[in-house]
Amino acid sequence: MGDPRPPDRRPPDPRPPDRLPARPHLLVTGGAGFIGSAYVRDVLARDDGIRITVLDKLTYAGNEANLGAIAADPHQAARFRFVRGDIADAAVVGPLVADADAVVNFAAESHVDRSILDPEAFLVTGVIGVHVLLEAIRAEASRAAAGERAASPRYLQVSTDEVYGSVEAGHSKEGDRLDPRSPYSAAKAAGELLVQSYHVTHGTDTVVTRGSNTYGPFHHPEKLIPLFVTNALDDLPLPLYGDGMQHRDWLYVSDHAGAIDHVLHHGLPGETYNVPGDAELPNREVVTRLLEHLGKPWSLVRRVEDRPGHDRRYAMDGSKLAALGWRNRIAFDEGLASTVEWFRANEAWWRAIKSGDWTAYYERQYGARLAGSTEAG
Numbered sequence: 298m299g300d301p302r303p304p305d306r307r308p309p310d311p312r313p314p315d316r317l318p319a320r321p322h323l324l325v326t327g328g329a330g331f332i333g334s335a336y337v338r339d340v341l342a343r344d345d346g347i348r349i350t351v352l353d354k355l356t357y358a359g360n361e362a363n364l365g366a367i368a369a370d371p372h373q374a375a376r377f378r379f380v381r382g383d384i385a386d387a388a389v390v391g392p393l394v395a396d397a398d399a400v401v402n403f404a405a406e407s408h409v410d411r412s413i414l415d416p417e418a419f420l421v422t423g424v425i426g427v428h429v430l431l432e433a434i435r436a437e438a439s440r441a442a443a444g445e446r447a448a449s450p451r452y453l454q455v456s457t458d459e460v461y462g463s464v465e466a467g468h469s470k471e472g473d474r475l476d477p478r479s480p481y482s483a484a485k486a487a488g489e490l491l492v493q494s495y496h497v498t499h500g501t502d503t504v505v506t507r508g509s510n511t512y513g514p515f516h517h518p519e520k521l522i523p524l525f526v527t528n529a530l531d532d533l534p535l536p537l538y539g540d541g542m543q544h545r546d547w548l549y550v551s552d553h554a555g556a557i558d559h560v561l562h563h564g565l566p567g568e569t570y571n572v573p574g575d576a577e578l579p580n581r582e583v584v585t586r587l588l589e590h591l592g593k594p595w596s597l598v599r600r601v602e603d604r605p606g607h608d609r610r611y612a613m614d615g616s617k618l619a620a621l622g623w624r625n626r627i628a629f630d631e632g633l634a635s636t637v638e639w640f641r642a643n644e645a646w647w648r649a650i651k652s653g654d655w656t657a658y659y660e661r662q663y664g665a666r667l668a669g670s671t672e673a674g
């Protein structure tokens with residue numbers, strides 16, 4: 298005797314359910330920076346009714362020009378609002394969270410070298426800022442419980458693989474111990490732990506993403522790839538730290554933004570998701586490839602004094618995010634080629650950043666290093 302029930306021929310639904318309401322209003326903090334602005338541009342370009350308010354302090358790293366394409370498109374501009382302000386300012390944050398279905402927090406000081414020079418802003422934004430956002434969400438959860446709004450806002454914290462510290466072998470999984478080793482990664486780890494505590498203590502609907510080294514258009518020229526591309530375009534020296542054999546796993550910016558959006562919609566409450574790239578490479582190899590794209594010689598590369606506490610390697614296991622249904626789309630060589638082309642075509646954007654305060658930063662970070670540099674071999 299066979300089973301009398303007809304076989305279920307429906308394919309399994311690979312996507313967990315959407316945890317946001319239809320046509321949500323998102324508060325995107327830090328949305329004028331590199332990854333945040335890519336997220337805002339990509340989501341609004343989908344033209345699916347989502348509205349976005351960006352709250353950004355416009356630090357040296359924030360740039361309204363990164364969102365210029367939105368203002369230029371009336372369909373997108375109608376669903377977009379920009380507020381200049383600090384996530385650590387409860388008076389600004391409260392009303393914005395009250396009006397949002399979800400908060401996606403990109404806001405942070407993001408450069409390891411600057412965290413070694415001046416760590417305080419990292420802590421104010423990364424810990425107090427996150428605390429202020431979470432408290433505003435807690436207030437909205439109370440209003441939801443009192444029937445004053447439909448649901449409490451969801452909170453997504455954009456974090457980093459750097460919270461795992463230097464990973465000599467293997468691939469970090471989400472449950473691994475946090476072992477931050479720079480003031481930047483310590484502030485990011487502290488922010489994450491606060492998020493976790495609100496989920497456990499208050500039942501806040503939170504998700505965390507840990508992205509790997511991201512690259513692409515609009516990347517601030519303080520970071521490895523855009524610094525080396527823009528210096529090479531001007532035939533300036535490329536300051537490679539130490540032996541250049543530190544490994545990073547490169548993730549194209551639209552893939553990072555897409556993964557964050559996927560987790561925002563589908564991630565399970567209280568969970569953390571690694572967002573790895575597709576290219577674990579030593580820095581020397583990254584520099585070799587970008588010089589090839591630019592047609593510039595290796596002789597521009599200078600070996601300079603290493604970064605103190607320099608993490609040797611980051612590498613993450615991405616199976617949890619893959620099981621949630623996300624796949625990256627852009628391979629490293631394709632992404633690097635289009636990034637180099639973007640910097641070639643957008644000189645005005647990066648020259649404006651590499652002026653003013655930049656000169657003092659560059660001298661402080663690289664002046665003595667370059668003076669004492671040697672051939673990179």
Ligand code: NAD
Nearest residue numbers: 327329330331332354355356358359383384405407508511
């Ligand atoms: P970014 O430095 O380009 O942008 C940060 C943005 O946050 C800027 O627009 C800045 O003005 C804003 N900001 C800073 N402090 C603020 C405050 N107190 N209030 C409001 N806005 C504030 O950084 P990014 O590279 O786009 O990184 C975005 C997020 O992704 C960060 O949280 C970072 O830790 C994380 N992340 C970055 C990478 C990477 O490779 N760039 C990798 C993994 C995770």
Ligand code: TYD
Nearest residue numbers: 409510519520521522536537538543545580
């Ligand atoms: P960076 O872009 O600062 O990202 P992160 O420190 O968050 O990984 O640096 C990427 C790698 O490149 C890292 O190993 C440090 C190295 N690096 C240099 O060798 N020279 C530089 O001038 C910079 C900015 C980075």
